[in-house]
Amino acid sequence: MDHEDRQPHRIPTGHGDEVELAIFSPKMHQTHFPSLQITGYLLSIILTLLAFGMVAYHWMPMASLIPVILILAFIQAGLQLGIFMHLREGRGTTWQIPVLALAVSIGLGIVGFSIWIMMFKSGVS
Amino acid sequence: MDIKLWTLHLLKVLFPPQVLLPDIVAIDIGLTVATIVIGAYLTKTRKWGWLWHEWLTTVDHKKIGIMYLIAALIMLFRGGVDALMIRSQLIAPNAHFMGAQQYDEVFTTHGTVMIFFMAMPMIFALFNATIPLMIGARDVAFPRLNAISFWLFAFGAILLNISFSIGGSPSAGWMSYPPYSELLYNPGVGENYFLLSLQIAGIGTIATGINFLVTILRMRAPGMSLSKMPIFVWASLITSSLVLFAFPPLTVALGLTMLDRVFGASFFTLGHQGMPMMYVNLFWIFGHPEVYILVMPAFGVFSEVVPTFSRKALFGYEAMVGSLLAISFLSYGTWVHHFFEMGAGPTVNVFFGLSTMLIAIPTGVKMFNWIFTMWGGRIRLTVPMLWQLAFIPTFVVGGATGIMLAAVPGDYQYHNSYFLIAHFHNVILGGTVFGVLSGMYYWWPKMFGWNLNQRQGTWAFALFVGGFWLTFMPQYFLGFEGMTRRMATYPAGLGWTALNVWSTVGAFVMGAGFVVMVYNILWSRMHPDWDTTGDPWDGRTLEWSLPSPAPEYNFARIPVVRSRDEWWSMKQEGRTDEVKTSEATVRPIHMPRNTPMPIMLAAAFFVGAIGLIFGWFWMAILGGVGVVAALAYGSFADYSEIEIDAKKVLKTEAQLGRVES
Ligand code: HEM
Ligand SMILES: [Cu+2]
Numbered sequence: 001m002d003h004e005d006r007q008p009h010r011i012p013t014g015h016g017d018e019v020e021l022a023i024f025s026p027k028m029h030q031t032h033f034p035s036l037q038i039t040g041y042l043l044s045i046i047l048t049l050l051a052f053g054m055v056a057y058h059w060m061p062m063a064s065l066i067p068v069i070l071i072l073a074f075i076q077a078g079l080q081l082g083i084f085m086h087l088r089e090g091r092g093t094t095w096q097i098p099v100l101a102l103a104v105s106i107g108l109g110i111v112g113f114s115i116w117i118m119m120f121k122s123g124v125s
Numbered sequence: 126m127d128i129k130l131w132t133l134h135l136l137k138v139l140f141p142p143q144v145l146l147p148d149i150v151a152i153d154i155g156l157t158v159a160t161i162v163i164g165a166y167l168t169k170t171r172k173w174g175w176l177w178h179e180w181l182t183t184v185d186h187k188k189i190g191i192m193y194l195i196a197a198l199i200m201l202f203r204g205g206v207d208a209l210m211i212r213s214q215l216i217a218p219n220a221h222f223m224g225a226q227q228y229d230e231v232f233t234t235h236g237t238v239m240i241f242f243m244a245m246p247m248i249f250a251l252f253n254a255t256i257p258l259m260i261g262a263r264d265v266a267f268p269r270l271n272a273i274s275f276w277l278f279a280f281g282a283i284l285l286n287i288s289f290s291i292g293g294s295p296s297a298g299w300m301s302y303p304p305y306s307e308l309l310y311n312p313g314v315g316e317n318y319f320l321l322s323l324q325i326a327g328i329g330t331i332a333t334g335i336n337f338l339v340t341i342l343r344m345r346a347p348g349m350s351l352s353k354m355p356i357f358v359w360a361s362l363i364t365s366s367l368v369l370f371a372f373p374p375l376t377v378a379l380g381l382t383m384l385d386r387v388f389g390a391s392f393f394t395l396g397h398q399g400m401p402m403m404y405v406n407l408f409w410i411f412g413h414p415e416v417y418i419l420v421m422p423a424f425g426v427f428s429e430v431v432p433t434f435s436r437k438a439l440f441g442y443e444a445m446v447g448s449l450l451a452i453s454f455l456s457y458g459t460w461v462h463h464f465f466e467m468g469a470g471p472t473v474n475v476f477f478g479l480s481t482m483l484i485a486i487p488t489g490v491k492m493f494n495w496i497f498t499m500w501g502g503r504i505r506l507t508v509p510m511l512w513q514l515a516f517i518p519t520f521v522v523g524g525a526t527g528i529m530l531a532a533v534p535g536d537y538q539y540h541n542s543y544f545l546i547a548h549f550h551n552v553i554l555g556g557t558v559f560g561v562l563s564g565m566y567y568w569w570p571k572m573f574g575w576n577l578n579q580r581q582g583t584w585a586f587a588l589f590v591g592g593f594w595l596t597f598m599p600q601y602f603l604g605f606e607g608m609t610r611r612m613a614t615y616p617a618g619l620g621w622t623a624l625n626v627w628s629t630v631g632a633f634v635m636g637a638g639f640v641v642m643v644y645n646i647l648w649s650r651m652h653p654d655w656d657t658t659g660d661p662w663d664g665r666t667l668e669w670s671l672p673s674p675a676p677e678y679n680f681a682r683i684p685v686v687r688s689r690d691e692w693w694s695m696k697q698e699g700r701t702d703e704v705k706t707s708e709a710t711v712r713p714i715h716m717p718r719n720t721p722m723p724i725m726l727a728a729a730f731f732v733g734a735i736g737l738i739f740g741w742f743w744m745a746i747l748g749g750v751g752v753v754a755a756l757a758y759g760s761f762a763d764y765s766e767i768e769i770d771a772k773k774v775l776k777t778e779a780q781l782g783r784v785e786s
Contacts, residue, residue, distance in 0.1 A: 103370075109457065120470065
């Protein structure tokens with residue numbers, strides 16, 4: 001029995017045929033050159049260098065620096081999700097929406113709260 | 126360069142004065158002798174091949190679980206010795222059994238080892254030993270990645286542990302705050318050891334988190350919907366997702382600190398407009414969820430232990446799951462309570478003070494669930510159950526003092542005093558450690574096939590718990606009396622002496638408890654009481670439907686799950702034959718094949734880390750090349766599986782008496 005033709009509604013027999021061990025179905029037989037992945041990899045490196053350069057070499061005044069870095073971060077995250085995290089392929093895409101929403105809210109929460117905390121609107125210290 | 130000078134220089138780097146203290150040299154000699162003896166024994170009995178094929182290259186989750194457990198117990202010993210050294214120094218005022226530098230190194234190692242190299246692997250030992258068995262799977266989703274995780278952890282642990290004899294130990298505390306962790310104030314390689322060992326082990330931890338998330342979400346037996354999963358599996362699922370979100374900030378914090386120290390960057394430095402407080406912020410974005418990573422699996426263990434030994438289904442399954450989810454969500458919004466004193470401002474502090482207090486509500490819900498499960502049940506006082514009974518009052522005290530710390534003005538008084546020390550030992554020992562020990566005693570027969578002696582186990586329990594209360598209750602009062610944490614010694618006449626004496630006595634009682642526990646294990650190994658039933662506790666969940674220990678493929682026949690406590694209902698409804706195979710139904714089984722790639726990969730990381738620690742960049746590059754080579758080997762040459770043919774399965778099952786005629 002092949003892994004590919006399995007239907008979710010098939011009645012399991014309890015003989016192990018419904019168990020998925022990911023190691024058994026590696027998708028290794030793709031033949032085309034992974035040009036998309038390589039582009040994504042190079043782009044991520046460029047984006048990182050850009051952000052680093054802006055801070056290290058003062059390419060921009062402080063006020064616009066933070067928003068620009070945040071925008072770069074969003075582009076970077078989009079690249080990662082789209083190219084490396086297989087967001088566009090695969091089963092159960094609806095499944096991914098709540099998980100993604102959680103991840104985004106935690107990510108934004110961490111960044112937003114950190115900025116708030118580090119502003120030191122402090123009376124005492 | 127003159128070769129003699131060069132060697133001299135190398136020796137000075139490898140063996141600075143702080144690693145040449147007499148006690149350390151004595152330990153070095155002891156360890157060398159022990160290594161030689163073990164090596165000679167393995168050679169004499171021709172066991173090297175066995176070690177390599179059965180253990181070092183294994184991808185079997187059950188064996189990986191056992192290796193995690195052994196490593197964690199060794200680390201518990203190491204961290205425990207550190208603790209006894211700390212307490213010995215503090216037994217009397219003006220004691221100088223250790224110098225201040227060595228004292229700092231010892232408490233740093235104690236904290237780091239206990240959190241990252243004892244508690245975490247202990248938790249992963251339980252995950253590995255039980256999760257696939259509980260959900261009716263034959264292995265985890267990514268068995269080879271699982272082995273990679275283990276070996277990364279193991280080499281990370283080795284790295285931290287050799288620092289005290291080669292190059293010098295870290296001394297900046299387990300949180301390693303700048304500016305003291307800065308190169309300027311903390312030269313030498315100790316801090317680099319800290320950074321690199323945690324970084325390597327951390328990669329393994331993230332991989333474990335992903336592995337168990339996928340395993341639990343995608344590999345459950347047919348019929349086991351999310352709402353039929355055992356609570357331990359729920360707790361593991363949620364813990365794994367916490368790992369996934371919490372460890373990356375730590376990776377960033379450690380990585381940037383490394384850039385500061387090794388490559389002269391200034392992210393967290395005092396000079397060059399660095400922001401030391403940003404390290405503290407990042408560290409605790411990781412750190413607070415981490416404490417829940419530590420305690421949730423313990424909640425899971427107790428949710429298995431209590432129903433089994435009360436002969437009742439768990440009270441309030443839905444409330445249990447809901448409160449686990451609530452705790453995990455809230456735990457992301459509380460991290461500032463670790464640095465109220467930074468002075469981010471009243472609004473920030475009040476926000477995080479309140480969010481912290483909120484966590485007590487779902488925690489309280491769980492307490493009542495366990496108590497109501499026991500209520501009216503037929504309770505058996507086995508060793509796992511004793512640990513759970515000790516957990517309830519201990520954790521309540523820890524939680525209550527946590528609320529006191531969450532009250533901001535109060536925390537300005539308690540912060541970094543012995544009150545804080547007592548709080549987190551109360552929750553980490555009373556929660557995590559009691560929990561994993563309960564789990565260890567509970568699943569031991571399943572892991573090894575023989576039971577642990579109950580009487581000795583009870584003694585170990587009594588000594589450990591008694592010692593625990595004696596150690597940490599006085600520390601609350603020491604905190605009130607103004608004794609701050611991390612003091613290498615203290616003057617007489619402050620009213621601290623008597624309390625410190627009690628605390629030290631308690632620590633040694635706890636140490637005696639650990640010794641009895643080890644004796645318990647060794648004695649039970651030598652006088653084995655074999656578990657022939659596979660179900661020594663009259664358990665409720667699927668792992669008890671298997672023989673102890675389970676065969677390498679776990680389930681010859683994957684069970685079809687109909688209810689929450691499936692094995693219990695099978696027993697009640699006389700359906701236990703469902704777990705048996707027969708000649709007609711047996712099928713060949715595919716299992717992943719052993720591979721040397723994980724240990725090679727981790728060894729390459731180790732070499733690279735040594736290079737970075739000592740600033741020998743050729744060696745760091747060599748390690749990096751090794752990592753790439755191991756990955757390439759793994760991707761192209763190494764993916765394979767074995768097939769256990771049906772006849773062999775049938776034979777194994779027949780020997781275990783699990784074949785229907
Ligand atoms: C009701 C639950 C809890 C509350 C309200 C609470 C509150 C707090 C607060 C406010 C602090 C910071 C105190 C200070 O630095 O001055 C703290 C520290 C700490 N807590 Fe808790 N806590 C709770 C449960 C836990 C649990 C379950 C664990 C671990 C299993 C834990 C582990 C720690 C650790 C490790 C520290 C301090 C680490 C350090 O500074 O080295 N806490 N807790
Ligand atoms: Cu916290």
